[in-house]
Structure formats: C-alpha cells, structure tokens
Amino acid sequence: MIHSLSATSYLYLKKFDDMRSYLMLISIVSFLFFSCGDAQHQDNENTIPIPTDTLKYSYQTVNSIAKDSSVINEKDLAYASLVYPVLSGSMLADSLNIHLHLLAFEGGENAQLVVDSFTQFATSERAKMISDADKQAASMNGWYKTTTARIVYQTLSLISAAVHIESYVGGAHPMHITNFINLDYTGKKLTWNNILDTGKNQEMVLLNESVLKAIKQISPGRTWLQEGFLVETDSLPLPQNFAFTKDGLLIFYNEYEIAPYAMGPISYTISYAQLSGILKEGILE
Numbered sequence: 001m002i003h004s005l006s007a008t009s010y011l012y013l014k015k016f017d018d019m020r021s022y023l024m025l026i027s028i029v030s031f032l033f034f035s036c037g038d039a040q041h042q043d044n045e046n047t048i049p050i051p052t053d054t055l056k057y058s059y060q061t062v063n064s065i066a067k068d069s070s071v072i073n074e075k076d077l078a079y080a081s082l083v084y085p086v087l088s089g090s091m092l093a094d095s096l097n098i099h100l101h102l103l104a105f106e107g108g109e110n111a112q113l114v115v116d117s118f119t120q121f122a123t124s125e126r127a128k129m130i131s132d133a134d135k136q137a138a139s140m141n142g143w144y145k146t147t148t149a150r151i152v153y154q155t156l157s158l159i160s161a162a163v164h165i166e167s168y169v170g171g172a173h174p175m176h177i178t179n180f181i182n183l184d185y186t187g188k189k190l191t192w193n194n195i196l197d198t199g200k201n202q203e204m205v206l207l208n209e210s211v212l213k214a215i216k217q218i219s220p221g222r223t224w225l226q227e228g229f230l231v232e233t234d235s236l237p238l239p240q241n242f243a244f245t246k247d248g249l250l251i252f253y254n255e256y257e258i259a260p261y262a263m264g265p266i267s268y269t270i271s272y273a274q275l276s277g278i279l280k281e282g283i284l285e
Helices: 019-033 091-104 111-130 134-142 201-216
Strands: 056-065 078-086 144-154 158-168 175-184 240-244 248-253 266-271
Touching: 056 111, 078 091, 078 111, 091 144, 091 158, 091 175, 111 248, 134 240, 134 248, 144 240, 175 248, 201 248, 201 266
Parallel strands: 078 144
Antiparallel strands: 056 078, 144 158, 158 175, 240 248, 248 266
C-alpha cells in the first residue's frame, strides 16, 4: 500500500477520448492546482542573501500532439505534456530552475522541444512499422508521456521539489519515475550526508527499516526478500529520493528500486519527532 500526503501528491494525467478537451483540461487544472508564493530578500553586506519569505513562482504548461495523416481518430494520436514551475528573484530560484529543468527537460533546450521530440519519435516509429507491414503499428497509437515538475515544500532555509514522469511506449504497462530535489537557501543540493547529523547514518537506516516494516506489517525474523522485495541484504538501503514536508521527511522508492512493479512506488513519511537527534540541528530553521 502506498501512503501519500496532500503535499506530495502527484498530477497523474489520463488520456481523454477527445484530445483537444484533454489539452484544455490540463491547462485549467495546472492553473487551479498549483499555488504561488511571494518572495522578498534581505541583502547583507559580504554575505549570501538570506530569504525573509518563500519563493515566488508560477507554472507553465506545454503540450504536443503527433501529426499523422494516417491516423483517422484524433484520440489515437500520440501526445505529450509538460508542467513545470518557473521561479525568480534569488540565487536559490536560479539554482532550483537549473535542477528542475535539467530533470524535466531531460537535457532538451526547452519544454516545447521536449514534448515535440516525443510525438515526432512516436510518429516516426509508427511509420517504420507501417512500411515494414508490421501489424503492431496500430498499438503505437496509445503512446503518451506526461511530465509534472512541482514545488513540494519550502521554508526560509530550504525547498523541496519533485519531477514526476509517466510514459507509455508499448509493452504491458506504463512506466513511472519521480525524482526529488532538495536545496538549502544558498542553492546547494542537499543529500543524506548534508541532512543527517554526524555518525547518524546507521541510526537513520534502522529507523527507516522499522517504519516500513510497521507499515507493511512484516513479522520479526522475516527478510525483505521473503516479503517480496528486491532487497537481498538484511539491511534496507536508504532511498535515492526524499523530500521535506510539513509533517516530516517523505521517503520515496521508485518502482523497481526495492520492489517489483506490482508493488508500485513506495512512499511514506517519518515524523520530525522520530527524527529528533538524527537530522542535523537547525536543518529546518
């Protein structure tokens, strides 16, 4: 079972019968769903400016539908969409823009090129199959890719953001991946080493294991492998992705990271009370 929070919920986009209605709807949802913060910054001589309020940002949405005259029904055309925040007003905003756009744009120069490249790829691949008299070409009509980058949480000292990508390019099921980014107010990326107090890594590992075992109701003595996880060692590794939220530290394992696809992504929150003495003092101030 996946435990989720409103602050970390993700925009999962579904294909609508009428593609034009879909594109109109995603633009409306993006506008209504995401909120904007205000930004003010105080400059101190010979020091890095320390923010006095949360960052200001707005969300942009771009879409692309494949152009293929051989497809009669518009709903069968491959499509892609991308929603992402644009921040401004500080060193932190500039740094987060770089990190978010690197993940969301996947190395592309801009958002529109990213979505266009996907639909062009889908059209090209379908044309190859048709020319090869491959009867499976029609299956490519359901191809899609949606990317959503969003701000998860922010304080005066740090900010957490997420990039969620869902895509289907054939096969048994869609693929999903979510990457989180955590930065301090200087724009420095925060890793486990940056947020855990000295010598507390193993304590964090043990706490994380105990929380997940309680959620999954794993009996003492049972191994992760026996419970269907893809973890062959006795110790559960810390996830590649985590994020700060108002309620605690969000732990997030993507599909296949520690469990098979059927289990889905595994997400839960460890309260700050439980993390007392493990997180570095002042990390949330």
